[in-house]
Amino acid sequence: MKxxxxxxxxxxxxxxxxxxxxxxxxxxxxxxxxxxNNEYLPTxxxxxxASGAPGYKYWQQQAxxxxxxxxxxEKQRISASAKIKYYNNSPDSLRYLWVQLDQNRFAHNSGxxxxxxxxGKPKASYSVMRQKMYEKHFDGGYKITAVTDSGGAxxxxxxxxxxxxIDLPTALxxxxxxxxxxxxxxxxxxxxxxxxxxxxxxxKDDDNYIYEIAxxxxxxxxxxxxxxxxxxxxxxxxxxxxxxxxxxxSITVPADHIVSATGILQNPDEVLTDLQRRRLKKARTAKxxxxxxxxxxxxxxxxxxxxxxxxWHFKAQNVRDFAFASSRKFLWDAQGYPQPENxxxxxxxxxxxxxxxxxxxxxxxxxxxxxxxxxxxxxLTFPYPVAQSINGPVGGMExxxxxxxxxxxxxxxxxxxxxxxxxxxxxxxxxxxxxxGHNYFPMTINTDERQWTWxxxxxxxxxxxxxxxxxxxxxxxxxxxxxQIVNYMKSKRQVPIMTNSESLLQFGNNAYGxxxxxxxxxxxxxxxxKLFDFAFREYARRWKFKRPTPADxxxxxxxxxxxxxxxxxxxxFYTTDHVDISLDNVRLxxxxxxxxxxxxxxxxxxxxxxxxxxxxxxxxNLEKRMDGSPDLADFYNRNDKYTVTNLQRxxxxxxxxxxxxxxxxxxTDKSNIYLMDFSNKGGLVMPIILNVAYEDGTKExxxxxxxxxxxxxxxxxxxxxxxxxxxxxxxxxxxETADTDRNNNYFPRRIEKSRFELFKAxxxxxxxxxxxxxxxxxxxxxxxxxxxxxx
Amino acid sequence: xxxFSGYVILGAVLxxxxxxxxxxxxxxxxxxxxxxxxxKHTIEIVHRLFTHDVEDFLRSRLGNDSSLSNEEIEPLLKExxxxxxxxFDLQGRRLxxxxxxxxxxxxxxxxxxxAPLPPDPSELTIIDRLFMDLFDDEKNTxxxxxxxxxxxxxxxxxxEQQTVSFASPD
Numbered sequence: 001m002k003x004x005x006x007x008x009x010x011x012x013x014x015x016x017x018x019x020x021x022x023x024x025x026x027x028x029x030x031x032x033x034x035x036x037n038n039e040y041l042p043t044x045x046x047x048x049x050a051s052g053a054p055g056y057k058y059w060q061q062q063a064x065x066x067x068x069x070x071x072x073x074e075k076q077r078i079s080a081s082a083k084i085k086y087y088n089n090s091p092d093s094l095r096y097l098w099v100q101l102d103q104n105r106f107a108h109n110s111g112x113x114x115x116x117x118x119x120g121k122p123k124a125s126y127s128v129m130r131q132k133m134y135e136k137h138f139d140g141g142y143k144i145t146a147v148t149d150s151g152g153a154x155x156x157x158x159x160x161x162x163x164x165x166i167d168l169p170t171a172l173x174x175x176x177x178x179x180x181x182x183x184x185x186x187x188x189x190x191x192x193x194x195x196x197x198x199x200x201x202x203x204k205d206d207d208n209y210i211y212e213i214a215x216x217x218x219x220x221x222x223x224x225x226x227x228x229x230x231x232x233x234x235x236x237x238x239x240x241x242x243x244x245x246x247x248x249x250s251i252t253v254p255a256d257h258i259v260s261a262t263g264i265l266q267n268p269d270e271v272l273t274d275l276q277r278r279r280l281k282k283a284r285t286a287k288x289x290x291x292x293x294x295x296x297x298x299x300x301x302x303x304x305x306x307x308x309x310x311x312w313h314f315k316a317q318n319v320r321d322f323a324f325a326s327s328r329k330f331l332w333d334a335q336g337y338p339q340p341e342n343x344x345x346x347x348x349x350x351x352x353x354x355x356x357x358x359x360x361x362x363x364x365x366x367x368x369x370x371x372x373x374x375x376x377x378x379x380l381t382f383p384y385p386v387a388q389s390i391n392g393p394v395g396g397m398e399x400x401x402x403x404x405x406x407x408x409x410x411x412x413x414x415x416x417x418x419x420x421x422x423x424x425x426x427x428x429x430x431x432x433x434x435x436x437g438h439n440y441f442p443m444t445i446n447t448d449e450r451q452w453t454w455x456x457x458x459x460x461x462x463x464x465x466x467x468x469x470x471x472x473x474x475x476x477x478x479x480x481x482x483x484q485i486v487n488y489m490k491s492k493r494q495v496p497i498m499t500n501s502e503s504l505l506q507f508g509n510n511a512y513g514x515x516x517x518x519x520x521x522x523x524x525x526x527x528x529x530k531l532f533d534f535a536f537r538e539y540a541r542r543w544k545f546k547r548p549t550p551a552d553x554x555x556x557x558x559x560x561x562x563x564x565x566x567x568x569x570x571x572x573f574y575t576t577d578h579v580d581i582s583l584d585n586v587r588l589x590x591x592x593x594x595x596x597x598x599x600x601x602x603x604x605x606x607x608x609x610x611x612x613x614x615x616x617x618x619x620x621n622l623e624k625r626m627d628g629s630p631d632l633a634d635f636y637n638r639n640d641k642y643t644v645t646n647l648q649r650x651x652x653x654x655x656x657x658x659x660x661x662x663x664x665x666x667x668t669d670k671s672n673i674y675l676m677d678f679s680n681k682g683g684l685v686m687p688i689i690l691n692v693a694y695e696d697g698t699k700e701x702x703x704x705x706x707x708x709x710x711x712x713x714x715x716x717x718x719x720x721x722x723x724x725x726x727x728x729x730x731x732x733x734x735x736e737t738a739d740t741d742r743n744n745n746y747f748p749r750r751i752e753k754s755r756f757e758l759f760k761a762x763x764x765x766x767x768x769x770x771x772x773x774x775x776x777x778x779x780x781x782x783x784x785x786x787x788x789x790x791x
Numbered sequence: 792x793x794x795f796s797g798y799v800i801l802g803a804v805l806x807x808x809x810x811x812x813x814x815x816x817x818x819x820x821x822x823x824x825x826x827x828x829x830x831k832h833t834i835e836i837v838h839r840l841f842t843h844d845v846e847d848f849l850r851s852r853l854g855n856d857s858s859l860s861n862e863e864i865e866p867l868l869k870e871x872x873x874x875x876x877x878x879f880d881l882q883g884r885r886l887x888x889x890x891x892x893x894x895x896x897x898x899x900x901x902x903x904x905x906a907p908l909p910p911d912p913s914e915l916t917i918i919d920r921l922f923m924d925l926f927d928d929e930k931n932t933x934x935x936x937x938x939x940x941x942x943x944x945x946x947x948x949x950x951e952q953q954t955v956s957f958a959s960p961d
Binding site: 116126127128313423427478487489490491492493505506507508509728741754755756757759760 | 934
């Protein structure tokens with residue numbers, strides 16, 4: 001915590017302090033290519049190497065859980081007990097353990113509540129007021145009833161908001177294991193009232209709930225070589241930093257519920273019917289999703305409401321978390337995906353209420369399989385036996401092998417007809433890809449989410465975009481194309497991507513969008529696909545089931561590709577500069593042949609091209625003194641200053657005589673030499689991509705590397721030698737670098753139409769319609785506005 | 792501009808949905824670009840709103856199970872934007888914003904407004920409280936651009952009115 005209190009201030013000082021410390025001269029400070037080592041990246045050690053791989057003494061803790069949990073459908077409550085085995089693999093003795101109590105976020109007086117601020121206006125919407133009232137009365141947070149050692153003796157503990165410290169009677173030495181037990185209960189929040197990552201959803205029509213249960217057990221805080229205990233409080237944005245372990249979880253629910261959970265079901269004979277088991281077997285090799293629980297079967301259960309309970313037993317190995325969902329409303333479909341990479345079949349399964357159809361049965365399970373197929377290619381082979389997608393109250397949230405996804409069709413109250421918009425359809429496919437994709441980042445490549453949102457969200461969004469583009473042609477991607485981040489990149493109030501999760505301004509644009517698009521630019525424009533894809537896979541291979549830091553990623557990408565990327569990381573991840581490369585001028589030169597019989601006539605032509613102001617043009621026709629007096633003319637009137645003299649010819653002959661053959665050849669070269677002047681207005685150094693159009697109608701694409709800026713990051717000139725004559729030059733013709741101002745990308749200058757101008761040009765105003773429909777509203781609005789602004 | 796080809800206009804009906812997708816965490820944000828155009832003597836304003844936020848707004852107005860046509864949504868959004876976004880000149884006079892129109896992309900809705908450029912636009916005051924009644928942690932970013940100079944303001948609850956000056960460095 002000492003590390004975090006001052007995060008904001010530290011961030012500001014980081015630049016000044018570090019830059020000044022590392023750079024000796026102002027030239028070094030201006031060098032956008034200077035290396036990150038010793039400045040931003042931590043010193044390599046035995047745990048993390050300078051090449052970005054785990055070191056030979058890399059370690060991480062492990063925590064195994066055996067949990068019995070009961071879901072009380074009447075009171076919507078969780079009660080449970082856990083036996084935890086904590087393995088101290090670190091070289092340190094631990095006198096206490098930190099445990100995460102995430103549900104305490106919803107307790108009265110939680111750190112999050114205490115840091116909430118209001119608008120200061122005497123009004124609020126229904127939904128905000130509903131949440132505030134709910135929070136006032138809802139009894140949230142963990143009720144911890146016991147913390148005991150393996151012998152049943154109480155262990156002393158103290159709860160600090162969302163963290164619990166358990167004090168050990170004797171220090172847990174390196175290599176030792178501690179067994180202890182916790183018992184707890186808590187009330188499940190209504191996730192439709194308080195937006196969160198889990199909770200319940202109530203369906204009035206049939207008086208039933210869907211439960212999505214997450215952050216539901218005391219989870220071991222991470223202890224790492226680079227951060228010690230990660231016990232920064234859970235406020236809202238900074239998600240989770242967790243340890244791997246094996247889970248053995250028995251979930252007791254009403255007998256007619258269907259349960260989906262992290263891991264493999266151990267007792268299908270006890271909880272599934274013969275028919276369901278047969279269908280599951282069939283689904284394993286099916287070519288499309290098979291219904292395990294049909295719409296009719298689910299509907300038949302709704303009015304019955306079982307009074308007895310049933311226990312579903314799941315086991316999961318080497319996961320960093322465990323979540324589950326339960327409801328009698330669930331339909332269930334499944335399809336096996338035989339992974340060509342390792343020959344193992346993954347069961348892709350979806351659970352959703354009738355309300356989710358016709359959308360869910362059509363797309364969810366197929367989207368899961370599509371995700372595995374794509375991510376296996378670019379990251380690592382999916383390591384788990386199951387991948388699931390659940391429809392409930394949560395908009396989109398990821399856990400190992402299970403994800404909660406919100407989009408659902410709309411139902412017309414009168415007709416009962418269900419329709420869904422284009423956005424809902426693609427919203428569902430996108431969110432399933434994204435949340436299932438999180439199985440790779442951070443569930444397998446176990447990044448520290450509480451500190452670095454971009455490491456899982458940004459990398460995942462990057463691969464999500466690739467998966468979406470592989471779904472269908474012209475898929476409506478959202479944060480995929482460089483031009484989509486331009487407005488954000490040029491805005492002034494930003495923080496760098498390398499900012500702690502809780503201090504991020506504009507979460508989505510920063511951690512998701514800018515990171516995903518930076519990686520796309522790196523892949524397509526800077527490194528090329530071959531080098532990037534190998535290095536990215538190498539990062540995934542090195543850190544599979546381990547915990548990488550940003551430096552490990554930055555170092556690995558260079559280490560595996562042989563491309564110096566420090567300038568890229570510096571610009572895109574440590575600064576808020578943007579890309580704006582201006583083509584200021586294109587100048588044409590031809591080689592001076594030195595031959596007076598060629599050069600002087602050219603100069604004469606040029607002098608004649610100079611224009612005259614209109615008022616002076618008439619002067620030329622006025623009578624001149626010489627007109628009537630030819631005798632005034634002499635040698636100088638017959639020869640202008642461009643007349644070639646013999647002296648000049650002799651000089652030329654002498655010059656040529658002294659030249660070597662290759663020098664003579666150069667003098668007669670007819671090439672056009674163009675000097676293109678660029679300036680860097682945005683600050684980020686980037687490759688320069690040019691489209692040169694020639695007067696003969698041909699075009700040429702020229703790709704210059706970012707290193708062209710290495711001596712001067714503000715201005716650079718490039719020479720182009722060609723037999724043809726250039727008609728126009730365009731910078732970044734395919735909009736692949738997120739250049740923010742395209743008006744300065746052309747020579748000759750061309751003005752790009754703005755979005756506003758394009759819209760206006762496309763849709764001329766219908767004044768009559770505007771007048772008719774608007775009048776009533778305008779009056780009302782003016783009154784309202786006056787009331788609101790007090791003017 | 793290539794930017795347009797990537798967007799697909801929705802069908803005639805934008806169904807008002809019960810559930811909003813969001814990725815892992817939802818972030819409440821809108822983006823507004825304000826361009827001061829000397830030559831045209833106008834201020835061009837483009838708001839980019841996330842469709843799921845707009846759906847939440849419509850739901851808060853109309854309840855859960857409604858579906859509306861574009862023609863029905865536009866006046867509601869017009870009232871919403873005009874009630875939550877305003878620009879004032881140096882003398883504190885509110886600039887009249889003309890509604891140019893709106894268009895749908897899959898995840899975004901773009902809204903276009905226009906105003907006459909005041910004689911001295913070097914200082915403007917902006918009120919942006921779009922969605923702040925609905926979402927506690929709404930963050931609205933406004934870029935104001937004049938002669939290649941950009942000023943950015945982020946509007947939060949409690950910081951709903953802000954002034955930008957082009958006369959002094961930001």
